[in-house]
Amino acid sequence: MSDLTSTDAAELGRLLTAGEVTAVEVTRAYLDRIAAEDDALGAYLHVDGEAALRTAEQVDAARAGGTATGPLAGIPLALKDVVVTEGVPTTSGSKILEGWRPPYDATLAARLKNAGTVLLGKTNMDEFAMGSSTENSAYRVTRNPWDHDRIPGGSSGGSSAAVAGGLAPWAIGTDTGGSIRQPAAVTGLVGHKPTYGSVSRYGLIAFSSSLDQAGPMTRTVLDAALLHEAIAGHDPLDSTSIDSPVPVLAEAARRGAEGDLAGLRVGVVTELGGDGHTDGYDEGVLARFAETVALLESLGAEVRPVSCPAFDLALPAYYLIAPSEASSNLARFDGVRYGLRVGDDGDRDLDEVMALTREQGFGPEVKRRIILGTYALSSGYYDAYYGQAQKVRTLITRDFTRAWDDVDVLVSPTSPTVAWEVGARVDDPIAMYAADLCTLPASLAGVPAISVPCGLSEGLPVGFQIMAPALADDRCYKVAAALEAAQDAARGSRFLDQLAARPAGSAA
Template sequence: MDTDPTALDAVELGRRLAAGELSSVDLTRAFLDRIAERDAGLGAYLHVDGDAALARAAEIDGARGSGVELGPLAGVPVALKDVFVTEGVPTTSGSRILEGWRPPYDATVTTRLKAAGTVLLGKTNMDEFAMGSSTENSAYRPTRNPWDPDRVPGGSSGGSSAAVAGGLAPWALGTDTGGSIRQPAALTGLVGHKPTYGGVSRYGMIAFSSSLDQAGPMARTVLDAALLHEAIGGHDPRDSTSIDAPVPVLAEAARRGAGGDLSGLRVGVVRELGGEGHTDGYEPGVLARVQEAVALLERLGAEVREVSCPAFDLALPAYYLIAPSEASSNLARFEGVRFGLRVGDDGSRSLEEVMSLTREQGFGPEVKRRIILGTYALSAGYYDAYYGQAQKVRTLIGRDFAAAWESGVDVLVSPTSPTVAWPIGARVDDPLAMYAADLCTLPASLAGVPATSVPAGLSGGLPVGLQVMAPALADDRCYRVAAAVEAALDDARGHRLLDELDRRGVAP
């Protein structure tokens, strides 16, 4: 085959595998070779097991050769953020406190990907326990952006975004607590979708903030993302927050949107997310690309108007009380006794001393900062003033979304990130600047509604993302609108945004 398979989207790879034009073993080997060639400069992966991947690929090829009916994902490699437990495979959540831990079971999404016939390439790097916006908080190494290796790939799913954007995987799974799928997707020119809360099982996903965490796809195209979402979505009785409802028909929505007709669709542009009077912290180039994308929606037949959601201005402080509070509870399980790192267990120390030493050495500075913040917010005398007030703001944000839907709009749009990717190290010593990277993504997370980031062009040679938000369980609307934007921009450019990487000859 003349075309480099690592440059193809997952749908095309699936087609070639089904047609016998390509074997899963050859395809998997091509990605493994690319990982070996480029990942030293990117830092996208924390663990790669080439032998296991090739054995799985051979198994899929054998089944196909025997006439077994396989699905559209069968034989296509995939990368998993290292927050999903994977039986027998090192799973660290980017933290030293879980270094060397090999789980005895699979997360539900891992099980579903195996059932779909995918081939696991490896586990991708991430901010420790998903706490970060740049993947510089990984305990192991930072991840770099394939568009410019001196810049961040976003976070906390930066390893997944760098792997897909850099051609080291055709698609990947990330997790999104406050924007950790959408923001890195925007910074690396990918499609990233945060499903409706409860739409994808959290069973086996190492928890950061249980009322916010969601798994979702990161891919080169909207259709790829939709197919991956369909494979992992659906009810799971092992997750008490899982929605007992069928997965929406997502791939068909993406195909329909790619036809370019948005007649009758009503789009609300959120004033508080980069609109007039709310541009502080937003780069002009980002706002310009988003405005062009909104104009494109109008040309495709959508009715566009501005919508005000006042409580969105309070999303940032509310999130950074709620999420750390839940983290302070969830991370209490990592005590150096049951799994992972254990420090000072020489027989001379008490259990409490071993636990303290383990946490001191095992947790990084950002994790410690959030545990302290969350513990304080939950403490007696401060609970109502901080955590309780933040939950009230969360209710107000949900009401703003509800008011928008009741006003007649079908989707809301905004920038995904206020800026393009920034230089590595630029915000490490300024937590507030780092937190501001999630300014646009936090409202949808707090309300539990679905949201997609789709590439909207370049600013200063770096990708910009358009965010599309929809009501709960209306994930298909996000995919439809995102696919329409994607198709129209591809037609205007004559190529997909990620093809720009190949033309530039970018090779970290």
């Protein structure tokens, strides 16, 4: 990497504010790297270098003219292609929206524009955020910068590959059942799923409305906190938005980096990689997890096992609730109002046009989930499937509530395995779904959770997940920053420096 493309976002902000570099210089460095590397990685679906440089020039002109600019002004950014962005192609990774240019901005996109960030482009993703590998994109397969033969996680795999590969300093992903945390884990990044409702969903193309949540994917915990602060806050355009002050996240990360966790009560979830619940987990993942728990103890935390029995039911509950909501949300893609239209030759009625459009516009995984969700909601099965799944969701929430009486945070591995080889699970959806085993409980309960790197297994990154009570996102950042600082001190360098030192795409 060049110096600029390997620099943390927080440090870039300092350099820009001090006038040591310009926004144009930083943006051009990233555009050059995208041009050189993205054919191999496949992180982006759309890049508009001219527009990015125009924005950077405007930031530089404002600074030169003495106009006050914020700490994020001039820092480049990548957006997952599920975030509606005015005038910029937004497809949600699907052929059914190919070429669509939205007439408005999502709230988080508008907030990032107002903060002066420079949009590099829109990143690849599993179609409509349905997947854990970014192999379900209608356009291209994205590859893991640690090993190009392996997946970068999903559905935010384009964002994770862009940041880990040095093609963006940070990015926005979205998390429905783990789609920020799991790709962050397998590419060695920090990824945070905020408390549900604390970041506006207005302008996010919906998959599962009671679960979808946007959040940061970054190289450091401080970067994640800074980006999170920029997009968080109440939004009257989102009926699920929480009218509550945004916690002081960056300051929490800075305090955590001091490394003192004395008095912190940490619960190790036995159902997520604990004693007797290790089936499906890589030995190396469990070893790195145990080492990180021990590191928490060395920082002064009190560690104890915590049982959350309903967590064992999170996987089947999620794969009833999310597809059910998807079957409703995706009904709007009918070939009538916008997007792809197939068979409208004057000889077919509306039902035929809609059927042909959806047949050609949706990929296999999207069709699978629509069919599953429609069945679960159908007459005679609603109570037996969707209704029961919602009851399990309540039990999971109660398990969290009971846990908070005894501990301050819960921890687990982020993903049961390291990144698998491209194509290894494409024909086995159950194995693909199991990648979200550890991340689903926090999604179903709406509580915040962060993944932070905790070492390597088989030469590939492993993630450590920290979960906290609703609206206690600052607690996640404090603990994650303490771990990050302790691990960096032990390694003598940042985690991604190990990737930067290796030949691009080399096998682990």
